[in-house]
Amino acid sequence: MSDTKQNPAAEITSETSVVSRRDFLSEITVGALGIAGLGGTALTYQYFSPNVLFEPATTFRAGNPDLYPVNSVTFLQDQQVYIVRTPAGFYAVSAVCTHLGCITQWKPEADIIACPCHGSKFQPDGKKIEGPAPRPLPHYSIILTADGELLVDKLQTLKFDQVLGA
Numbered sequence: 001m002s003d004t005k006q007n008p009a010a011e012i013t014s015e016t017s018v019v020s021r022r023d024f025l026s027e028i029t030v031g032a033l034g035i036a037g038l039g040g041t042a043l044t045y046q047y048f049s050p051n052v053l054f055e056p057a058t059t060f061r062a063g064n065p066d067l068y069p070v071n072s073v074t075f076l077q078d079q080q081v082y083i084v085r086t087p088a089g090f091y092a093v094s095a096v097c098t099h100l101g102c103i104t105q106w107k108p109e110a111d112i113i114a115c116p117c118h119g120s121k122f123q124p125d126g127k128k129i130e131g132p133a134p135r136p137l138p139h140y141s142i143i144l145t146a147d148g149e150l151l152v153d154k155l156q157t158l159k160f161d162q163v164l165g166a
C-alpha cells in the first residue's frame with residue numbers, strides 16, 4: 001500500500017497545498033487587476049471633473065441702510081467687511097489686515113479696529129493708528145440699489161474721502 005492510502009490526511013494536505021498556491025496566485029492576479037481598474041476609474045473621473053475653484057461672490061447686498069445706526073461699525077463676518085455709518089454716510093471697510101491678512105476685530109470700548117496677530121490698530125474708517133500694517137484698511141465700493149439696499153463690491157476700492165451719502 002502507498003503512503004496516501006495508509007494516511008488520507010497526507011493526501012489531503014498535499015492536494016490542498018497545490019490548490020491553495022494556484023488559488024492564491026489567481027486571487028492575487030484578480031486583486032491586482034481590481035486595484036488597477038479602480039485606480040484607472042478614479043483617474044478617469046478626476047480627469048473629466050471640472051477643475052474649478054469655487055469662491056464666494058465679490059458683490060453682496062448688505063441690506064437696508066436703516067439696519068445701521070449713525071456712528072456705528074457693524075462687522076459682517078461672512079463677507080469680512082465692516083459697514084461703517086457716520087453722519088457723512090457709509091463706508092464698507094475691509095476687515096482683512098493689510099500686514100499679513102489676519103481678520104481684524106472691532107473694539108467698541110476703544111473705538112478702534114484691532115488686529116489680533118501683530119497688534120496693528122486702525123480707526124473705524126480704516127486709517128492706520130499704529131502697528132506693522134503697511135497700509136490702511138481699504139474701502140470697498142458701496143452703492144444704494146434701486147430697491148433701496150446697500151450693495152458692496154469688493155473688487156472695487158475707493159479713496160478714503162469717498163462715502164455713500166446717508
Ligand code: FES
Nearest residue numbers: 097099100115118
Ligand atoms: S496681520 Fe495684522 S498686524 Fe500682522
